[in-house]
Amino acid sequence: MASLTVPEGNLITPEIIETRSKSSVSDLQSQTGHSVSPDHNLTPQTMCPAFGSLRVLTRIDGVQTAMVTDTGCLYGLTFVTHFYAARKSIAAPAFGTKELVAGNVAEAAIAACIEASKMPGTKLVAAISLCVAETAGLTEEMLPRQINGVDVILVRVPAYAIHSHPEAKDVAINALLKRYAPAQTETTEDGVERPLTYDGSNEEEEALRRKVIMLGEVFPADPISVDAVLKRLGGGLAATLPSRNLDDYKLARRVGAIAAVHPFYGGSVATLRAAGVPIISGAPVGPEATYNWIKAVAAALKLDGELAEQVAAEERDKCKAIISQFPLRGRVMVCGYEGNELLYARLLVEAGAEVPYISTSIQKSLYTAADEAWLKARGTREIVYQKTLEQDVRALDRYQPDLVLGTTPLSAEAKQRGIPGMYYTNMLSVRPLFLSAGLAGTIQLIRDALERAPRYAWMREFFEGPRPTAPAGPAPINTMD
Structure with missing residues (x-):
């Protein structure tokens, strides 16, 4: 194998990238003394996660x-x-x-x-x-x-x-929760510590016990929609973390449950669980997840089960009706660094798109397992955690998508190839997503983007001239069949 040499100034050349990409982990380990991936430290992947x-x-x-x-x-x-x-x-x-x-x-x-x-x-x-x-x-x-x-x-x-911005958000919120919502315990006669329980003697506390706090950065319209649905059940939304109001962090131990709608708040969830607060994982995104989430919240808050079934079924049917109006057809890659990529991918799959490849900056964890299993059962072939740009670019070659939802450099690479591309953070994370109210806008955005392929092909031909006709290769595998 060719040896790795770094030129003066520690510049990373295309030759080094090619050598590293073809190297096995064992080859690299023998050269460096460390176990690293072929893409390790080729280029900075992000600014300081702090x-x-x-x-x-x-x-x-x-x-x-x-x-x-x-x-x-x-x-x-x-x-x-x-x-x-x-x-x-x-x-x-x-x-x-x-x-x-x-x-x-x-x-x-x-x-x-x-x-x-x-x-x-x-x-x-x-x-x-x-x-x-x-x-x-x-x-x-x-x-x-x-x-x-x-x-x-x-x-x-x-x-x-x-290693990522989302996980640094968890560290900050967890530090606040440890100060303002610590685990409070009482010691029994036999010396056993257990979380303090509420005795139901205070009306304000009783009202809080019928509410949840959502843990995860969301579009401002989403909490309004969630609160409206939960009020139909006899509950409500107390706050959303992270919040601009310091007092909201003090409520976290007093509410009936915490809905961790994003999977990277592992430290915060552990702190709240130690404080005796029930945790609901997942998010109301797409018909199936919306139905299950509403039922889970009702169960955690001990609300009326029959009413919860009715409301959950109504929201699920509304989601299905919207999807039937705007079905998606095409192959989409979902690549971001927000930590909520699996949620968006689920929605696209339920709307009819093929999503063979997903990548995210966060670590694989217990809280990503359910979405990962759901997606892989429905045709997703690769889910890459703590991803690199080089991995995403190689996925462009493997999967030949019709649309790329990616980071800025990946979207630019896709457009250069004549593939419609959108910057994930600015185009998706700035829109409502939850329940039927948030679903419509996202689905229409993706559908419009999928229809832009001819325009991109025209622009590429305009600037580069007619492209030679290449011999037809093997037909892409449709994992949705």
Whole structure:
């Protein structure tokens, strides 16, 4: 096998990419001493994942962030946070080689937290610990729980441990929940600890027990639709996390259940489960999942079963009616980094599309298992977790899709080949998705995009000239038959 050589300046050339893509894992391990995939570290796949935590925390009213990191990381993350309209300053210590060598990491972090606590309206300071601080050994025990009467939490998001923006969001929310919705226990006479239970003596608490909190970033119209359906059952939606309101995090332990509508909130779910809060997984996306989700919520909240069956069946039938009006025909690749790619893929499959390949930035987990099994039973051949751009590009060659829902570089690659492509985040995550109310817009968008193939072919021919006719290859396998 050809040896790998990195040219001066550590530039990655096409030759190196080709060599790495043809290398086996064992070959690469023998060269580097580490077990890596052929695509490992070919190109940066994302900016620092800590942005996921920053994006959540800087949007909460009353929360002030203090970033404990080196100057370069501070500059980049501050820039992108303000680009996304944070509208608040980020406190940071003077933290360089001198402080690091002197072992003054905790002192620098506390100084930054003190400055953050002085900012007007601050109710909580979130100290965000990145790679340098984590490597230097900053721990939660080194920080005070309060400064100047303001709560302090530590959010640990080193890029070497947290690999995606969605999972960094989970770290931030979990840190808030550990402070404001901790597991509260009582000790029985025999010394056994058990979660505190509600005795039903308070009307406000009783009303909260008939409501859920949705855990997952969703389009603003979705909570309104969900609340309307749950009110028909005698329940309701108490809040959606992440939220701009700090008090919503304090409600999490008091509601009847948590609906984790996205699969990457594993840490937050574990904290809430330890607090004795029932957890509902999955999301009301598409006819089948919508029906099952409404029934599951009703069961968790102990609401009327017959009424739940009626409402769930009505919503399922509405979804089916919309799909019958706008059926999808075509092969679609779903590739994103939001963490909700499997939900969208399910909807497309139920609407009639073929989805042979799905990729996402999040890890495979217990909470992705049900959707993965459902999709593979209906023709999906590959679901790639913690994906790379190189894997997605190779999938373009294998599956020859009619439409690509992907990241910016993947969509650009698809368009260059004459395949309709849309940026997943900006085109899909900015639309309602849940229940029948959210389904229609997404289905129509995808149907319109699938019909653009002739336009893309015309544009490519216009700029490149007529393409030579290639001999017909083997017919693509239709896994939906």
